[in-house]
Amino acid sequence: MSQSKREPKARVAEDHADGESDGLEPLRPVDLTAATTVDELVQQMSCTAFGGRQLGEAADVLHAMVADPDCFVVGTFSGAMTVAKQGLLICEMIDRGMIQAVVSTGALICHGLVENFGMQHFKHRPGMDDRELYYKGYDRVYDTLELEQNLDDTEAIVDRVLGSLPDDRSLGSREVCEQLGRHLVEQNLGRGILSAALERGVPVYIPAFTDCELGLDFAVHNRRRNHEGRAPLRFEPFRDLDHYTETIAAQRRTGIFTIGGGVPRNWAQQVGPFLDILEKRMGRSEGKLARFRYGVRICPEPVHWGGLSGCTYSEGVSWGKFVPEAEGGRYAEVLCDATIAWPVLLKAVIERLG
Numbered sequence: 001m002s003q004s005k006r007e008p009k010a011r012v013a014e015d016h017a018d019g020e021s022d023g024l025e026p027l028r029p030v031d032l033t034a035a036t037t038v039d040e041l042v043q044q045m046s047c048t049a050f051g052g053r054q055l056g057e058a059a060d061v062l063h064a065m066v067a068d069p070d071c072f073v074v075g076t077f078s079g080a081m082t083v084a085k086q087g088l089l090i091c092e093m094i095d096r097g098m099i100q101a102v103v104s105t106g107a108l109i110c111h112g113l114v115e116n117f118g119m120q121h122f123k124h125r126p127g128m129d130d131r132e133l134y135y136k137g138y139d140r141v142y143d144t145l146e147l148e149q150n151l152d153d154t155e156a157i158v159d160r161v162l163g164s165l166p167d168d169r170s171l172g173s174r175e176v177c178e179q180l181g182r183h184l185v186e187q188n189l190g191r192g193i194l195s196a197a198l199e200r201g202v203p204v205y206i207p208a209f210t211d212c213e214l215g216l217d218f219a220v221h222n223r224r225r226n227h228e229g230r231a232p233l234r235f236e237p238f239r240d241l242d243h244y245t246e247t248i249a250a251q252r253r254t255g256i257f258t259i260g261g262g263v264p265r266n267w268a269q270q271v272g273p274f275l276d277i278l279e280k281r282m283g284r285s286e287g288k289l290a291r292f293r294y295g296v297r298i299c300p301e302p303v304h305w306g307g308l309s310g311c312t313y314s315e316g317v318s319w320g321k322f323v324p325e326a327e328g329g330r331y332a333e334v335l336c337d338a339t340i341a342w343p344v345l346l347k348a349v350i351e352r353l354g
Contacts, residue, residue, distance in 0.1 A: 042348035051336055058296050058332035058341075059348045065255040065294035065330070066098040067353065072251040073294075075099035076268045078260035078309075080141045082112035083121055084339050086259075087193055089346055094196040096350065099257060101247065102197060102204040103264040106212020109177065109193065109204070110154065111146065116184055116192035117157060119150040151213055157183070158217040159224070167231035172239030173206035176218065203247070205240045207267035245271055248290045255294030259338045261301060261309025269321045276320050293323045295331040298338045298345070 019026065028047040035041040039059070046056025065071055075093060093099045114121070122145045133140055137148035161183050165171075181198030189195070197204045209215045222232035248254060248271045258265050272291045301310035313331040316322045323329035334341050 037348075037351050038344060039348040039351035042344065051334065051341075054332065054334045055336070055341055055345060058298070058334050059345055059352070061294060061330050061332040062257065062296045062345065063349050063352050065257070065296065066349065068253060068255070068294070070252040071255045071294060072101070072248070072253070073099045073255045073257060074101045074103060074248075074268050076103045076256065076258045076260075076264040077108055078105045078262040078264050079338065080107065080111065080144070081259060081338065082108050082115060082193075083141045083144050083146060085121075086339060086342060087112045087115060088191065089342055090193050091191050091196045092346065092350075093257075094193070094200050094202050096353075097200070098349075100202060101244070102193070102202060103244075103268040104193075104204065104206055105262065105264060106173075106206045106209055106214045109206060110151075110213040112193050113154050113157075113180065114146070114150045116189050116195070117154060118189070119147070119153065121146055121150075154213070155217045155220065158214065159221050162218065162221045162233060165233060167225070168234065170234045170236050170239065172236055172243070173209045174203050174240050174243060176209075176214070177204040177206065203243065205244060205267070207237070207240065208263040209235065209237065211263075241274075244268075245274060249275060251290070253293050254290060256292045256296075258295070258297040258299065259342060260299050261297075261307070261311075265297075266308045269316060269319075272321045273319055291320060291323045293329055295322060295329075296334075296345075297332070298334045298336060298341050300335055300337055302335070 025047070027049065028044065030041075030044050030048060030052075032041070035044055042056050042059045044056070045052040046060060047053070048056070065073055075090065075098075077090060081087065081090075090099075090102070094102070111121075124140055124143045124145050130140060133145070139146040139148055139151070158180065161179050162176075165179065177194050178198060181192075181194035181204075184190075184192050184195035185198055194204060196202070206212065206214070209218070218233070218235060225232045256265075256268060269292070275290055295313050297313070299309055301307065303310045303312055303315075312333065313322050313329070314325075317324050317329075322331070325331065334345070
């Protein structure tokens, strides 16, 4: 052995750290006999490891966020959550005042309308041929089937709602959602995302409006108007951006609750950079810079794919979207299928709120 190399110093017992001296939190085993509620179980999970700890810590952050009286919470939702029968979770969060704005994919809202209008989704049977499904009028979403007839029937209702609006009216997705929500309430069609949002004064934004069945329905409706000699409705997405920006800039604190990622997450989060560049490039302040102070995200996408859906809140700090944890930001990320984690998380926090 070369004389220049040194043997590593052997650790002796008196040098070993005990964890507590460094302020480390000890883990505890899950004890089902000591958990009589979902919240008690989830609190125990926060002292375990892996995904269980993520879920337990997310409950702590979500509880702090929705219990903060000065925090305006934005819920962003992507994925086929209404086809997967999770729509009432969004209703629950709206009805309980846990979220004050919704940013969603159009598909999620459209499939929710199918349900609100009394139509059904069905289980896909393994082995069914996708070519045959097409010819029979079934649209497959992973393990679930949407009926093409459902979409046709929904379009007919959307057409009637839009047809009642005056010619040449300018609309953003928020106004479209309000009109559909009003129809649901007036027809007493039961609990739904858009009816709950209308009754609670919660704006619903669909930033990728033309990338969904509702957007196509809007386009078809305008072609009918042209055919009838009526002036078409005008869709103006910047109405949504301006309304959302003004709303967020007026808040004392903001939080974000995200299922999945995609356009809804990015559109909702970009308000901070937008206000920042307005001030820097135009010398114009629209209010305080809007960085989210709380965040809870449920999404199975890993960070190393490099997409927005999987990026961490820490990465968003570098863009001016989030308050750093060192300055009081609180965040939790659960890498799990939302249909598993979301109902458990929400039930636990509802129990905690009493």
